[in-house]
Amino acid sequence: MAEAILRAAAEELATSGYAGMTMDKVARRAGTNKNAIYRRWPHRAALGVAAYKHLADTHTPAPDTGSLRDDALALLRQANATWSSPRGAILRELLAAAADEPVLLELLRDQAAGGSALNAAWFALLSRGVARGEAPPEAIHPRVASLPMTLLRGEYALRGTPAVPDEVLVEIIDEIFLPLLNGRAVPR
Incomplete structure (x- = not known):
């Protein structure tokens, strides 16, 4: 479920920006409720940073x-x-x-x-x-x-x-x- 929430939050960041990202929107997009989000991320800032990290960490291969x-x-x-x-x-x-x-x-x-x-x-x-x-x-x-x-x-x-x-x-x-x-x- 955490992966689905992070994916949903990343999608919200991409479409609505941080200012438009709400726990309600993320919960709807992830197919869960806000309580499931708050158990892992205590506030919107924590979820926003975790979602950005999720996006960033999947796109940084080290050149060789x-x-x-x-x-x-x-x-x-x-x-x-x-x-x-x-x-x-x-x-x-x-x-x-x-x-x-x-x-x-x-x-x-x-x-x-x-x-x-x-x-x-x-x-x-x-x-x-x-x-x-x-x-x-x-x-x-x-x-x-x-x-x-x-x-x-x-x-x-x-x-x-x-x-x-x-x-x-x-x-x-x-x-x-x-x-x-x-x-x-x-x-x-």
């Missing part, structure tokens, strides 16, 4: 081109394309609503810090790069893995648009991410 640079650039390009897609519009709406819903902001922060499929993809490509000798083992670190996405989010915020030019993506990987990886082996 045989090159750390090419993998990182492909994953950053994939994230950039997602941000300007209908799925990205849902995330942008959740982030906008978080300004008025502190619990929603907290849940989104927890998801970003936790083990999303995107985080796992960055760790996978770093691990492969280390195995191929393209980066030192010290490069496999949560802050290092999250850096390209943090920089990409900063670009979205500065530009105010849901897409970043490709030359900026290349710069993030070539001028910041890859030099950082190789600098991780330097003793402090």
Whole structure:
């Protein structure tokens, strides 16, 4: 039943947006009642974030081109394309609503810090790069893995648009991410 509820909530997010997603609509779409939803998700914000995570986790394969640079650039390009897609519009709406819903902001922060499929993809490509000798083992670190996405989010915020030019993506990987990886082996 949880899967049916998540699927129904994801469909509601896609059709009505977070503002239009209600527990009643999700219950109707899932063929259940609100009590079944509230047993697992205590409020609309928790269900909205879980539904978005369900959508996002099913669409983030880690590229495997045989090159750390090419993998990182492909994953950053994939994230950039997602941000300007209908799925990205849902995330942008959740982030906008978080300004008025502190619990929603907290849940989104927890998801970003936790083990999303995107985080796992960055760790996978770093691990492969280390195995191929393209980066030192010290490069496999949560802050290092999250850096390209943090920089990409900063670009979205500065530009105010849901897409970043490709030359900026290349710069993030070539001028910041890859030099950082190789600098991780330097003793402090």
